[in-house]
Every structure is written in structure tokens, then in C-alpha cells.
Amino acid sequence: MNRRQFLFNSYLGLGGLALTDLMAGVKNPLEVKPAHMPVKAKRCIFVFMEGGVSQMDLFEHKPELVKRAGQQMPTAGRTVGEIATFSAAPNRIIPPVAPFRQHGQSGRWMSDLLPHMSKHADRMAFIHGVKVDNNNHGPAVYHVLTGNQFPGSASIGGWITYGLGSENQDLPGFVVLGDRRGATIGGAGVWGNGFLPAAYQGTLFRHGSTPIVDLHRQASMSDEQQRADLDLLKWLNEKHSAARTNTSELEARIAAYELAFRMQSKAPELVDLNTESEATRKLYGLDDPIAEPFGRQCLMARRMVERGVRYVMLLHGAGGDRWDDHGDVAGRIPKHCKEVDQGIGGLLTDLEARGLLEETLVVWASEMGRTPFDNNLVTDKPGRDHNQYGLVVWMAGGNTRGGAAFGGTDEFSVRAAEDEIPMRDVHATILRQMGLSQDRLTVLHAGRYKKLTDTGGRVIEEVLA
């Protein structure tokens, strides 16, 4: 152990906790850390659709709904409870807004609203009938993205970077690409570090040329002047450290300024899409005004994982433009699909073409599913209600089993026909592919070893290669 390391270890222990010794030698919280088990995916892109995507309009083929279109929903048993609370009574069945057809070798049924995604049917592994802990947006979003329906827990990306660090030390390990129309319902909490240190919070990349808050020098400041000022700061700080013992944290701050200085030039390069070929831009739909915003997010995600960012979260939907289709499903759902279909399809194509798909786990989810029946609001354009039992999640790449499907809902797409799949199983599966054990990725907080999967989830082997 050299002097520096020794001093570092000593300083780390400052907290007075024996447990902090486990961090001994971990200088940099985002330094690459060994996985717990064989790594199936090095990086993860989590594509999140806010509002509660209607599973039976996109991914669940239910002929019964066509057959019974406009009829009263049979009330027997399965629609009572939380699902029914938004409606005074279960109402008329709304058929899917567009026809379904089969795709690929697997014969996967998908809606005609998804022409680009459906090309990848054989690469996608579906999980049906996932159950979320709450039937309302805020708590459900938190549950899907942090494992807990109440705010305050660490997000999936926080856990993963805590467990594995990041391959690119010049960029944040966990990046969030938000919908430019506005913030998600949980705000910064859904990419927060929760009870983990601040180093594991997601960094929100903004649209435009200033992707990170305060990334750019003030207009009055030149590159040379900033360098000269930083050199003076470094000189002062080094002098300060030299007169002291246990200086690791002090030295870390000196290093952080150098990294920040470098980020000022690296991050704008990252978000500059002008270097992408015309074909690539087209692939993501950047030439189509409706597909362009989310297509851009998808293309950015590829550039991130290409550079070794560990976890990228894409958010789609904000405010009135969420997938919260309480009315006018026939008008809204096709529009939302058009917004995301080409970007996501393009992303899968592009990752595959560049040989990145095998080591990149792509996860698609919303915070809940929807009901097959009209939610009885006073409107002439019927809409669907929330359904915490009907979430569909699909995964692609990262050594998942393309073309697989696991779980399933009843003939009305209301809830799991047999065993429902708790969200924590999905979380366990993501961690597994990243080479992390849900039981070893823990942190002691408020008397418990907290983990993403809370009481523990089952890895859904059925969708893994």
C-alpha cells in the first residue's frame, strides 16, 4: 500500500463505520468494479414511456376485444378492486385502435402502428402481465424506475453505476435524456441517488448545445483565462494539501476540476449529431417532424453507449402528451406510436449494425397498462383507464432471448391469467444481465440492507438467452 492509498483509506474511515472499510481502495466511485457474475450486458438503455401505455393497442393481441367491441365488459371477478376505482362502473369494451399482424420467425403479433419496431420482433423478448404496486402515475413511475412507489429510493441507473462503475471516466456513468416538452411526473427523483451517494445520481442531458447544467464557460471567460485561473487554484490547493495529513478527499477535488475542464469540450462533441451520416439520421427519423424529437433521444443513446456510458434512460411523454389515454384512444395512441416507433426501431437496427446490441441491454417499459374498457368519462371519444396489473415490458439485446414471450393476461388483457409478475422480477432480471446479484448489490440504510428488488425478485430466465 503506498502512502497515498494509505492516507485515502484512513480518510475513508473517518465516518467511524467499520463497514466503510469495504470501500477501501475504491478511489473513484465510478471506477469500473468487478461484476458479481458473468456479464451478459455491459450497458443498458432504459426506454420509458410515461403515462401508462395501452398494452392491447400495441403488443397484446386479443381477438376477444374485437369480437366484443362496444359491449359491456363482463364484470365477473377480475375487474374489481383497484382497477375499477377510476370508473363508476366497468364500461364498454374498446377494440384495439389498429389491426394486428404477425411478424418474423417468432410469429409475434404486433400492432400495425409499429411498422419499425415490428421489424425487430425476433429480437424482442416480451414479459406480459407485470404488476406494479400502485394504480396511479406518480407512485407507479417511482416503482418502475426506483423499485419503490414512494420517493426517496435509488433509481435503477444509480444502483447499476454503484455496482459496476462506468467505462468512460470523462462522462457521467448514468445519463438521462428527457422529453423536451417537460419534466417527468416524479422529476429528478426518478433518476435520483436516493440513499446512495450523490455520485450515483443520473445526469440530465438537456436538449440543445448545453447538455449539462453549467457546462459552458460564461461568455466573458476565455479558454486561456479559465486555464490560467484553474492553474492558480490547483497551485493553491496543492499547497493546502501539502501542509495537511489525510488529504485524499482534498486531492480528489483537485482532480475533479481537471475532469470538469475536459468535460467542457467532450460533452458538446457527444451531443453534436452533425457528424452522423445522412443515412443514420434518416434511420432514426430525424427528417420527420413527428419522429424527430424522440429519434434524436434514441440516436443520442447510441452515441452514449458507444462511448461507454453505463446506463442511459430515455423518457417519452410529458404533461398532456403522455400515454395517459383517458380519452380519444383512436386519435392519441397512433400519434404517440408515430413519435417513438421509428426512433426505437432505428436504435435497434443501428445497435445491431454496429455490433453493440449483444452487449447493450435495451429495456422498454411504461408505469402501468390500461383497461380494455372505456373509463366512462363524459366524452364522445372513449378512453382507457389505468391498469396496474397489465404492464408489458420488453427487452432486446444484452443476451436476451429474441422472440420469446413470458407471462400473459386473460382474454381481455386485464390481468395475468395465472401468476402475476411483480415488477421486482423485471428489476432482478435487468441486474442479472448486467452481471449483478440483487442480493449482493446492497446498501445499509435505516437499519436494513436495501436492495433494488426489496424483498427479492425472480430472474425471468424464460426471456434470457
Added chain:
Amino acid sequence: MRLICLFLALVLAALAEAPDFKRDIAPILQAHCAACHSKDAKTSDFSVESLPAVLAGGKKHGKAVIGGHPEQSPLIQMVKGEMAPKMPVGKDLPKAEVARLEAWIRALPEDRDIAKQSYRWPYEKPVKPTPPAVKNASWGINAIDAFILEKLEAKAMKTAPAASKTALARRVYFDLVGLPPTPAEMDRFLSDGSPEAYERLIERLLADQRYGERWARHWLDLVRYGETSGLEGDGAIGNAWRYRDWVIEAFNNDLPYDRFIVQQLAGADEHSKTRNNYQPDVQGHVPLGFLRVAPWDRSNLVADEVRQNYLNEVTTTTSSVFLGLTLGCARCHDHKYDPIPTTDFYRFQAFFNAIQVENVEVPYKDPGLAEKAKAKIKRYESLLKDGPEKIELDKYEAGLLEKLIAARREKAKGKELTVADLRLELRWKDQKTFTEVEKRTHGDLLEDANRTQDPEERKALDAYEAKLLAKMKVAPPGDGRFLALTAEDVKAEAGNRRSSVFTEAERERHAGLSEVLDTYRRRIGRWRPVALTVRNVPGPPSGPNLPPTRVLVRGDYRQPGDAVEAGFPTAIAGKVETPAIEQDRYRQFPTRGWRSTLAKWIASPENPLTARVMVNRLWQYHFGAGIVATTSDFGVNGARPTHPELVDWLAHKFVEDGWSIKSMHRLMLTSATYRQAADNPAADRSADPDNTLLSHFNRRRLEAEELRDGILHVSGRLNPEKGGPSVFPPLPADLADFARYGRGGAAMWETNEKEADARRRSVYTFQRRSMPLPMMASFDAPVFSESCERRSSTVTPLQALNMMNGDMIHQEAAQLARLATERGGADRAKQVEALFELVLNRKPAAEEAARFASHRGSLDGLCRVLLNSNEFLYLD
């Protein structure tokens, strides 16, 4: 060179990944123990060849490892030399390896029975120990020092020299008021040559009103203080700031801690002492904000679930904050580590069972504040009535209304009449188509259908409307009905993103004008003297029976189990017993005694945990780590006290001194232990790498609030205003547009009433749960959704970006440069000297003076360098 410590974070929180036997433990045992304890050698019948062999132990001591309990495991006791013979023979296992073994054992499945029975310390009332005798009688000022020195001497460790007066002053200023001393304040202290100079400084700071603002922040961390729901659009929950101001005042007044507890749990339930009036004091509602400031899922329609979530949160937070008890772990199953059965969770919860969440009008106690609030409300009401913005909006809406009427008329031409036309016709005052009776009948049906959302009501409405529509079609009226459109319809149309009537520019302008008025409305709400609080459902005799509290199977509100009576945790009370509930004089309000019974039990000198937990928290805030490092968990799974006798002694002293928090500050801050320097050249750091024995002061980084407030303070621009509704420091321009959208279009972040509000202390910043200020979040301010007992201290490049490029640092550096010029004149060398004194409370050394004076660049730049310096951010 590849930098070694990029993104380096020093994790001061209890942060750990459980070690794995094969990967982390077996190599240690192989290297140090296998020579004698292998499969073949098997000395004392003990072998480290495999996990089962290690767990099985040897013939001398039985089990080598007690799951979850390193301190009780012979393996650890022997490598640490606590049990003879010390192993491995003749050498010491490196500390880090011992720690790894301990962490591994701690994370093993709990040997539950042993744990629950054996760790009784937290649950037994402390006996006041006598401070121990020490060898070096010349060191030490008060009893604290004896306890500290004894342990250091036992390890043959030396204390650090006393900190310099300058370092000590900066330390104690930040510790007590959260701000650095001004040059004048520093001079005053340094020039006081009397032996009591330091004690006098402490008294000055304890009397300083800024003390409450600093210490309230610690408490607000603990009580997960926030001002928005955190869920479903994150709307404001009401005037949480009343509670925040109460906490500040309580600290400033040194409200005895037992009263501090009782008021937060049962403030409004305390019966008046006067015979003629048994109404509680309405002011008691303000501290009850403790029970209200958690995240709040207000749009969940499943009432039982909302209620149960609320009760769970309150039960969990109350027990961890006041008792250091992780009762929340027993919600679904018996506590895995501590002797807390699930029934205890619900027995504790039963004390809260009568709670009814309410907002109550509580007049301002401070007449100045009352006047101010009245004036503000009056002003905003008049602005809303006929202020310039209101007039402008009305005018603008009138113009839009004309456009809307014309557009609707145009659109209706040649179209068949619809229900919408019918409804509009019925609204039109000059209509001739329908009779008064028809109009009234329709109005009633419409209201019923909207209110009940009942399909039957809807059917009746549909049928009636069909009838009226048919009548309307027989003799179609003209298009006069469009005159019935109003400003409300303009608002609705302007809110429609896909409006075909108004242009985007028109909608934007309308939204901008409306937002100004909405802001006035919100300000009126904030200045109204309303407090977030709770009341009690009365129960018999004045009300119906309350449903009993039931144990919930696996914590699920849909699976109620046995009913339970309110009661204290058995681990402390010793048995399951229903305590006598306090009654009012006339036995009119039995439920009113529930929470106060619990509160008084917590706030009792007899309670073994309450005083210990609080003195340990105070210790952590002054010394960097608690004597029990897990300050909100005194249980088996928490850290063991490093100085149990000291906690017990302090707990006794705390109660003896009337639960005075300020007395505890005096005691801790005047100790020689606190006055040590942060560097100890004589200390053998390897003997105590964590500095748990306190052979020197724990250097610490400023917390987020100290940093922001400190910068504003040294630039001379901190606005010292006290109390009142929260303020909105400007968001970075890069975030502002992101923040604009909120639920229903309301702004997520508002403008301030006046510019100077942006420069108030951070404790007054509006705590929007979904939108922490980026600077605060990057410097480890807590997410205010869960109780935070201790902050992390991380180092990231995002902090550096903020401190290099942020608007605030540039603005305040310019102000600081102005101050330095005022003090130093035009001469750069003099300016530099002034700058060092303003920011670092010292003169520059010769080489610093030379280097700074010759630096090419502006004085502003030099200011930024000093504000970014480690010396400014770290307290020695």
C-alpha cells in the same frame, strides 16, 4: 497521465456491499490461517478449507462465526486479540482485512435468537457512569475528555495539539450558525486575550438568531421536510413553512427537547390548564407539521391505501427520529435483527389511529409578521381585482372572445346541431327555444351526472338532451347562442395545445398573463395564516366508534389480521401492556390523549433511548460521526457505540440540564476533544484508521447550505430576513424552461416577490421534491423524501462545473471583488490581502500574495479561485 481519482467520492455514509465468501473472505483465511487450520492440519479441530468448515468452528469455542454478529464471533475476537490466544500467532491481520471479515459476518443471515437476546444495551435505561481516571491529567477540560482520553490511552495513542484560534473560530462559526466569521468578527475573537475568549464566542453564537436557521436544517433533514407532495404532479402541500419557522424558533429559544418532542407529536392535544376552557391552544397545531411534511399521494383514489401509507410513514419516521428504532422493518414481518415483532409496529401505529389530516388557521404569533401578511394579502387581492395585469388580461381575453365567437359561428354554419350547441343555447340568457322548466331540469340532470359519474344518471341526462335537441332541430334558432361564450371558454380554448382558433403566439401570451395572476393567487395562499396539521376523529362519546388498528398480513392493507390496542414497543416496555391513555378533565375527548400518551412516554427520562439518541445526534453534527455511527438505528444491525459510557453520561447530563440542547453544545464545544487540530502528526493512524477514538478533529466539507450561504455571506449579499413563505432562488438558465411546465400548466418554479429573496439563507428555499436546486443536489443535500440522518460527502465534476461556470458564483465573485476593492483600494496587493481575509479569515502568505498579485486576470477571477479553494470548502 490517467488521473487516479476521477469522480472520487468519499463515502462517509454507511455504504457497503456485502462481501462474498469465495471472493473476499477465503483468500484472507487461506493466507493467514491455513497453515495450521487446513483440512489436514486442523489444529483444534478447526479448518478454513470451506465455508461450512469455517461456520462449524472448532472444538474449543464451538461456532467460529455468529451470523450477523462479528463482535460475538470467536473468529473476530481472536484476530482482534479480544480472546486469547490472539490469532494469527505472532502477527496482526491488516485492519482492512479484519474489517472485511467483520462486514462479511455482519451480512450473514442473522443468528437471530442470539442477537435479539444478547444486545440489550439500547433498551436498558442508562446508569450514569463516573468519568474514568486517565493517566494524562493535564489534558482535558471536561468529563467528555476523560471518556475520550481513556480509550486513546488504552491504545497508547496521543491526542492532537489544539487547533489554531483561527481554525477553531471558523469551525465553531460554521458549526453553530452555518456561516464563516466576518473579518471584524474574527478580529474581535483573536484580540480577546482572556482565557474565556472562546467560551464567550460560543455564547455569542448560541444567542445569535442565525443559530436556529443552521440547526433547524439538521432537524428538517431528519423529518423529511418538503413542501410538495412528491407525487402526481408534485403540487404544493400547503404552508409547510409554518412548521419550518417553528423549528427555527424552537432551537433559538432552546425549547427543552422533551417539550420539543411532545409538541411535534401532540401539540394541539394539550389541555388548557384553566378550568373554564378545555380547548387546546391553537398555536399547538404548528409543530404538528411534523406529521404532515412527508410525501403525500393525494390523487390515489383508494382511500384505505392512502390512509395506511400515511400511517406507515408516520409510524416509521416517529420511531426512527426520536427513538433510533427501525420499527418500520417490522411492518410486514417480525424485525429480522431487533426484538420487534410485527404486532409492535401496529401497536405503536394505534396511537395515531385517530388522526384526521387537516389544515387549520393559526394566527401569527409575531405581530410584525401578522401585519406584513395582512398587507401582502391585501395588495395581491387588489392586484387580482383590478391591477394592471388583471386589466391587461381582461382586455386581451375580450379580444380573444370576439375571435372565438366568430370562429365558432363560422364553424357551425351548415352543420347539424349537436349536444354542445344545445348546452350553449341553454346557457344563453336571451334564448327563446326552451322554457324555464326545461332549463332547470336540464341543469339538475347535468349536475347530477357530472357529480356522481353514475351511468344511470348519465343515461337520464342523455335521454333528456336527446329530447331537447329534437325540439331545437324542429325550429332551429339563429346563432345568437355563441354570445353565451365567456372568458372561461377563452381560457379553455387557450389551454388547448391543438387549438384551431388561437395561434400559438396568442396562447403563449394568454398563458403568460394568466401565470402572473396565478402567482398572485399562490402568494395569497402562502401568506394566509394556515398551518398543516392533524386533528383527532372524536370517537365515543361524541362520535361513532373508530375501527380498531389491525395487524396487516405482510403489511398489506387488504389483508387485515388481529385487532391490537395501542402500546409501547415490548423491547423497551418489557411486556405487552396497554398504557393508561391520558384523559381530559371532562373525559370529553378520549382520542385526544392517544398521541400525547405516546409523546410523553417518548419524552420521558425513563425512556432508555430518547436522550441517548438525541445526544448522539448532536455529537455527530459536531464531531462528524456519532458515537453510535448509525444515528437513527440503535438496534442490533446498527453500529455499536465506540464509547457507550460517554453516550450514557451525556444522556444523563442532558436530562439533568433540563433537556437543554444549548447546554449540550456548550459541553461538547468547550471540550478539549473538540478543540483538537484536524491533523495529528503524533497519531499512529493505522491503530485507528477511522478516527473513531478521536485522536484529532475530523476535517469536513461544508454542507450544501453552508457553501451557498457562505458564498453569499462573504460577498456581503446574504439577505438576513427571517422566516415567512419560502423563496425561489433562480434556477440555472439551462433548467428554467424545463421547469416551466407543471401539472395544469402551473410553473414548477416561481419568481420571487423581490430580487433580494433570491439571496436568503438556503433553509428558506422552497423544497420542491421533484426539483432540488442543482447546486444543492450535487453537494449532497438530501432528497427530502425520506428521513436523512447523515449526509454523504461526495466529490464530482458536476460540482466543479457549477463552481466554475454557474451564474451565482460569477455574480457573487463580482460582488466580492467590489468589497475587496472597497477595503483594499486600487492596489492589487492590498486587494488580494483583503480578499484572503474576507474569504479565508487570514492574511495571504508571502508567496501567495506574490502569485495572486501577479496573476494575469481580473480580480473577479481571483475571487472565484478563493471561493473554489479547498481551504474555503473544508473546515480544519
